[in-house]
Amino acid sequence: MTALRRLSGEVVALVLATAIFLVPFGLMLLTAVKDPEQAIDLDFAWPTSWPVVENFMAVIEARDYVLLRAYVNSTIITVASVALLVVFAAMASFVLQRRPGKVAKLADFLVLSGLIIPPAVVPTIWLLQALGLFKTLPGMILAEVAFNLSFAMLLFRAFVAAIPRELDEAAQIDGCSGMRLFFRVIFPLLRPVTITVILVSSVNIFNDFVNPLYLLPGDENATVQVTLYNFQSQYNTQWNLLFMDIVLITIPPLVLFVFFNRKIVAGMTAGAIKG
């Protein structure tokens, strides 16, 4: 009896979760492979024809291959900023956790303010322009590093705290300190949380819309999210192409997710929770 009740409860949970969370994705996928006439209905009818390749090519070729350029730009921005972010944040969190004092208090305060304060957009544009970095990929990369630093440091610091100090001391006896201590001993041990930081921040940066909208305007520098936003008005009637575009842009984070699903949760368990 209880087994039956449990089973039916599970079925209800499954149906609800699927309906609420998967139906929108089903609609995306189905509409992306339909022809324009059928796509207008935006329903769950099975496609009568399958112009997958045509839709794909149409989206790629649109506006002089802007999507391909956007893909290249987004990839460069994501890879470069995540690489810098990981090294910078891990180094800083290591000292922050290991060397308490006034400087650490200040750093703590800055991490918290970085989490809370919304970036001042127009002054950031002004500053990047003064540095000659406005509308350039390096400028965008540095901005992403600065805006994502606090969250990465939060995850890293909690994990550093779990590495016993005896290890540092042993390394010091072997004459290893400072940079060498960090890169040879500590950084390799941070691997689980490093993976989490890489996954979370690369998804964040790849999916970022607001910052490229402000700091990287123009078709030449388009990133995937801004392209999608521009397509929204362009494909006002061609839902199949709009959704093909959405599907193409959603694929990279999905691939990450499929491969690293468990690791995300594992790293979060170690890090995101205060206390």
Next chain:
Amino acid sequence: MTTQDTGPRMGPGPAPGRAHARASRRRRDAAYPYALYLPAAVVFLVIFLVPTAMAFYFALTRWTLFDSEFVGLQNFRDFLAEQNLRIGFQNTIIYAVVTSGLKVVLGLLLGVLLTGRLRLRGFLRSVVFFPTLVSTVAVGITFAMLLKPQTGLVNQALALVGVDGRDWLGDAATALLSVALVDVWKGVGLATVIYIAGIMTIPREYYQAVAVDGGGAWHRFRHVTLPLSWPATYSVIILSFVGGLRSFDLIWTMTRGGPGFTSDTIASIIYKQYQAGFFGLSTAGNVILFIVVTAIAVPLNYFLGKRQVTA
């Protein structure tokens, strides 16, 4: 090396002398040089702190990026005089409260459910976390389609059960709340993961103790899970409340602040002023947002942090 090592301090023993303490601090300092802060500090200072500080000056100017003319508090007066700013204020608060509140309640519920003895646990966890990874723009566009008045799937589903749906995003009364619900749909996965992590750190002994005392599921939830997952609640509230106050992309892709100005938030007004070329005014909006976020988040952090100690 040359430094004399006195061996690791292990277990209780006589307190180390002052000379020893000084020596060990020097050794510690050498092992953890402040230089390791440097790269992070430089980027954060230049790209984040300097613009934030400059915003307070530029907010007081009429500004074209190249030259600025000091106008005092005029921008703030303009900003506050604008009819739709008051709506923007109100909307920002409503949006943050609704989204973070629902994320806490649903995240906790899903967290409890998905740490239970479900056979489909792994699958359900993935399904719930899934939307977190899809870009906000894509989610916004898809739901704008789903919520269309005649053809939208939501209204068709409601029609099946005999409810007359409305133009969710085109109606001033429902636009903001509809966007907030979509935000919850997208963000509840992260809240759930945080709760799952928090619930899994609760020692099993507490649940066994409840079982020994003959307590039921409700008792378990009320007296063990709920109080002991407080750190997770704290994280979820802070993250989603601050995120909600700053939220821009979902609102912008779904309604552009419309119909009219009825679903504008402070962040979308900032963007509109920027687009119109009123940089000083836009920056004044940024300063206002800064003040609102800090005025709410800092006491909240303090209050929640204090409860955490006593919990």
